Every structure is written in C-alpha cells, then in structure tokens.
Amino acid sequence: MKMTSEACVVSGIKNLDIKRQDVNYDGRGTLVKITRGGICGSDLHYYQHGKVGAYAVKSPMILGHEVIGEVVVSDNPALAKGRTVAINPSKPCHVCKYCLGGDENQCVEMRFFGSAMYFPHIDGGFTQYKIVDSEQCIPFDPSVDGRIMVFAEPLAVxxxxxxxxxxxxxxxxxxxxxxxxxxxxxxxxxxxxxxxxxxxxxxxxxxxxxxxxxxxxxxxxxxxxxxxxxxxxxxxxxxxxxxxxxxxxxxxxxxxxxxxxxxxxxxxxxxxxxxxxxxxxxxxxxxxTFRFVGEFRTAVEWLEQNIIDPLPLLSAEYAQRDFTEAMEFAGNKSVASKVQIVF
Ligand SMILES: [Zn+2]
Ligand SMILES: [Zn+2]
Missing domain, CATH: 3.40.50.720 (NAD(P)-binding Rossmann-like Domain)
Incomplete structure (x- = not known):
C-alpha cells in the first residue's frame, strides 16, 4: 500500500516546511493515520536552535513524538482498522544489556521519534501517515477525547x-x-x-x-x-x-x-x-530520570480512567497547515503550555 503523507519537517534554525512524502507499507508493522500531536520542548529546541544539546539537525527531519492516531492496516490482528491508538515514540533494540535488564529507556540503540541523535535522523510523528512497530501502538478507548490522550507521552515522563x-x-x-x-x-x-x-x-x-x-x-x-x-x-x-x-x-x-x-x-x-x-x-x-519504560501504558490507562485531567495544560490547537504559527505560539512561554496540532 502506498500513501502520500504531508509531514512537518525541520531543516535548521527557524526553518520549517510541510513536505509531501511517500509512505510505502509492505505488510510489516502498523500503518497509522495520525490524528493529533503535542508540541514538546525538544521540538521547540530543534526549531529555535536547530539542535537539542549536542545533536544538530543535519538533514530535514520530521518533528514530533507525542502523537495519537487510527490504525489503517496492521500485521497484528488485535489492531483492527480504525482502532484508536496512542503511539509510544520509543523503539528500543530489545537485545542490549539495558533492554535485557528491563531498562529500555537506557537502550544503547534507542530509536526515539523526532531525534537528531543518529544520522540519518529518526523521523517523528508530525505527519499524516506513519509506519510504526505494532508494539508501539497502545489501543485506547475511542470515547476518550483525543486532546486528553495526546498527553500520554509527557504523562509517562x-x-x-x-x-x-x-x-x-x-x-x-x-x-x-x-x-x-x-x-x-x-x-x-x-x-x-x-x-x-x-x-x-x-x-x-x-x-x-x-x-x-x-x-x-x-x-x-x-x-x-x-x-x-x-x-x-x-x-x-x-x-x-x-x-x-x-x-x-x-x-x-x-x-x-x-x-x-x-x-x-x-x-x-x-x-x-x-x-x-x-x-x-x-x-x-x-x-x-529519563523518558519512561512501562509507564507509557500506565499513562494511557490513567488518561482513560480519568485519574488525572491534563486539559488545563492545553493552551491552543492548530491545524497542520498552520504548523509554523503553532510552533511560534508554543515557543512563547508567557502564554503557552501545551500546544496541539490536528492532522
Ligand atoms: Zn515530549
Ligand atoms: Zn537496547
């Protein structure tokens, strides 16, 4: 299956674009239609400084690691078409000593969404369609407001x-x-x-x-x-x-x-x-403390069960085409906490 996806890409300081990309699904993993994403501090760093810590953007990279969506097609029968899923942006190797010890967040080969740590960079989730490992998809109750579920990643942190x-x-x-x-x-x-x-x-x-x-x-x-x-x-x-x-x-x-x-x-x-x-x-x-391990699932459950209400932290929502405005607004800390993008 081949789709065209519009992706929010950073190429350097204050350099954002919406780029069309082909997404070719070959039957492995899960193809997700992204519905919503939250802008995080690291996205803003790539936008404002072209880097996070020592990791500079050297080639165009899709931003975003706080995303939810709907399954288009999956190799896992439990992930039926249309199933609402929160996407865990961590992709650990499962074989290094940290992964084997249960500390996947310390994985020496971690592929985390929207990260310039490696080259080629690891693309993030601010795109209309994305293929992920099926284990990265955590199904959630579709009656839960997407604006709430986008908080799964920061809540896991x-x-x-x-x-x-x-x-x-x-x-x-x-x-x-x-x-x-x-x-x-x-x-x-x-x-x-x-x-x-x-x-x-x-x-x-x-x-x-x-x-x-x-x-x-x-x-x-x-x-x-x-x-x-x-x-x-x-x-x-x-x-x-x-x-x-x-x-x-x-x-x-x-x-x-x-x-x-x-x-x-x-x-x-x-x-x-x-x-x-x-x-x-x-x-x-x-x-x-760094990122999370099993807490991503816990966060999805807590948000489903309304154990905490993160919505007071949501300052604004923007359509994907207004991505640059969204990033500018999110970068103004005197007015913005969380800003979400609707795809
Ligand atoms: Zn984040
Ligand atoms: Zn590992």
Missing part, C-alpha cells in the same frame, strides 16, 4: 520521574519549575497520595496551573516562605527539579530535608559551582 523517588505516599513534595512536565509531576504526586505539594516558578500563569493540577501552594522564586522551608536542614522529603535552571538546583538542595531525595527532571546545562558539600552533609539522594 512524569510517572517515570515520580517512580524514581520511591514511595511518595504521605510525603512532603516540592516541584521546582512547573512547565507542562513539572505540572504533570504535580498531578502524579497528588494521584499517588503525596501529603503536601508545593511548587515554584517565576511565571504566575504556570504557578496557577500547578495549583489547578493539584499543588497545595505555589511560590515565586523571591517569596519570603523559603526561609521557613530551609529551617532544620530542609522541609521536603522529595524534590523534583523540573526547570533545568542552575539557580533552581541550589534552592532544591536547601529546602530538601537531610536524608531526602532529589529527582532531576529538567534538562539543564552544567552547573559551574555545584554545592557538593550540601549533598554530602545532608546525605541527600540525587537521581536523574
């Missing part, structure tokens, strides 16, 4: 982050930086029974959103309350650094109590003066 902290039930939790991921971490912490959730963000709009998603209190970086939270070697049992800013990490170290845990979620650069002594003397546990 948030659930994986919270899972890194161990048991969060009954704990005092701090989340520094409440963009979409930080706010979803709030919702997950709430769903998992955190006793108290406090957030911090310079943006009043983001602070309000975090309260809507389940935070008990949200503070500006210059609020007076921080002094109290620093008393007795810190207040919070578990802290999530979700901003990626060096100044935020210092605050996280100060307000997390001795023996507490800090999960680094936000992707930041190097910290010139890392306060190592605080980690040592307070016996803090400092851990990273």
């Amino acid at each position: 948030a659930i994986h982050a919270v899972n890194q902290a161990g048991d969060i039930h009954g704990r005092r939790v701090f989340i520094s930086g409440v963009g979409p991921i930080g706010s979803l971490v709030v919702a997950v912490a709430k769903a998992k029974g955190a006793a108290e959730i406090v957030t911090a963000d310079p943006s009043e709009r983001c602070r309000q959103l975090s309260l809507t998603l389940g935070a008990d209190k949200s503070l500006a970086p210059d609020a007076q309350d921080w002094i109290d939270y620093q008393a007795d070697k810190g207040f919070f049992d578990i802290t999530f650094e979700a901003s990626g800013h060096p100044s935020s990490l210092g605050r996280c170290l100060d307000v997390t109590r001795a023996k507490g845990t800090i999960v680094l979620v936000g992707m930041g650069g190097a910290i010139p003066e890392f306060p190592m002594m605080t980690v040592i003397a307070k016996e803090l546990r400092l851990t990273g």
Whole structure:
C-alpha cells in the first residue's frame, strides 16, 4: 500500500516546511493515520536552535513524538482498522544489556521519534501517515477525547520521574519549575497520595496551573516562605527539579530535608559551582530520570480512567497547515503550555 503523507519537517534554525512524502507499507508493522500531536520542548529546541544539546539537525527531519492516531492496516490482528491508538515514540533494540535488564529507556540503540541523535535522523510523528512497530501502538478507548490522550507521552515522563523517588505516599513534595512536565509531576504526586505539594516558578500563569493540577501552594522564586522551608536542614522529603535552571538546583538542595531525595527532571546545562558539600552533609539522594519504560501504558490507562485531567495544560490547537504559527505560539512561554496540532 502506498500513501502520500504531508509531514512537518525541520531543516535548521527557524526553518520549517510541510513536505509531501511517500509512505510505502509492505505488510510489516502498523500503518497509522495520525490524528493529533503535542508540541514538546525538544521540538521547540530543534526549531529555535536547530539542535537539542549536542545533536544538530543535519538533514530535514520530521518533528514530533507525542502523537495519537487510527490504525489503517496492521500485521497484528488485535489492531483492527480504525482502532484508536496512542503511539509510544520509543523503539528500543530489545537485545542490549539495558533492554535485557528491563531498562529500555537506557537502550544503547534507542530509536526515539523526532531525534537528531543518529544520522540519518529518526523521523517523528508530525505527519499524516506513519509506519510504526505494532508494539508501539497502545489501543485506547475511542470515547476518550483525543486532546486528553495526546498527553500520554509527557504523562509517562512524569510517572517515570515520580517512580524514581520511591514511595511518595504521605510525603512532603516540592516541584521546582512547573512547565507542562513539572505540572504533570504535580498531578502524579497528588494521584499517588503525596501529603503536601508545593511548587515554584517565576511565571504566575504556570504557578496557577500547578495549583489547578493539584499543588497545595505555589511560590515565586523571591517569596519570603523559603526561609521557613530551609529551617532544620530542609522541609521536603522529595524534590523534583523540573526547570533545568542552575539557580533552581541550589534552592532544591536547601529546602530538601537531610536524608531526602532529589529527582532531576529538567534538562539543564552544567552547573559551574555545584554545592557538593550540601549533598554530602545532608546525605541527600540525587537521581536523574529519563523518558519512561512501562509507564507509557500506565499513562494511557490513567488518561482513560480519568485519574488525572491534563486539559488545563492545553493552551491552543492548530491545524497542520498552520504548523509554523503553532510552533511560534508554543515557543512563547508567557502564554503557552501545551500546544496541539490536528492532522
Ligand atoms: Zn515530549
Ligand atoms: Zn537496547
């Protein structure tokens, strides 16, 4: 089967196009008609800077890794034509030592949607038709609003982050930086029974959103309350650094109590003066978190069961032909949280 697909392609800094491509389905995997996608921070990085970290766009690449769609045809009989599916953008190798150990997110040969890490680059999902491995298709209840299900990928990231902290039930939790991921971490912490959730963000709009998603209190970086939270070697049992800013990490170290845990979620650069002594003397546990493993399925289930409502984070929807406007709007953090594209 041969289809023509219009794809949202980035070729470099501020260089976006809608390109027509042929999609040839040879009977292997699943051909999906993409219906909707969410713009993520990494898509914006490729658009604004032509790269994410050290990975620069060297040839045109389809953006997008937060997509849902409908099955056109599949090699898996369980995926009937028209079945609504959330697409897991991870494609691990299944044979490296990490995959064999169940840590597929650490796969040394990971093929993740919309990533310039390898050359040729791995195309993403912002296209009308896409062939994926059938195991990447997670069916969901068609009565669930697609605007909600597009949050499966970022929610999976948030659930994986919270899972890194161990048991969060009954704990005092701090989340520094409440963009979409930080706010979803709030919702997950709430769903998992955190006793108290406090957030911090310079943006009043983001602070309000975090309260809507389940935070008990949200503070500006210059609020007076921080002094109290620093008393007795810190207040919070578990802290999530979700901003990626060096100044935020210092605050996280100060307000997390001795023996507490800090999960680094936000992707930041190097910290010139890392306060190592605080980690040592307070016996803090400092851990990273990266993407997700089985949490993608959990996220689909949670959204089906309405365990969390991500819709307050949806700022706008755009038709595919208005892709450039969508990316411009999504890049304006004073007004936009999540922006979705309708295909
Ligand atoms: Zn994402
Ligand atoms: Zn692997």
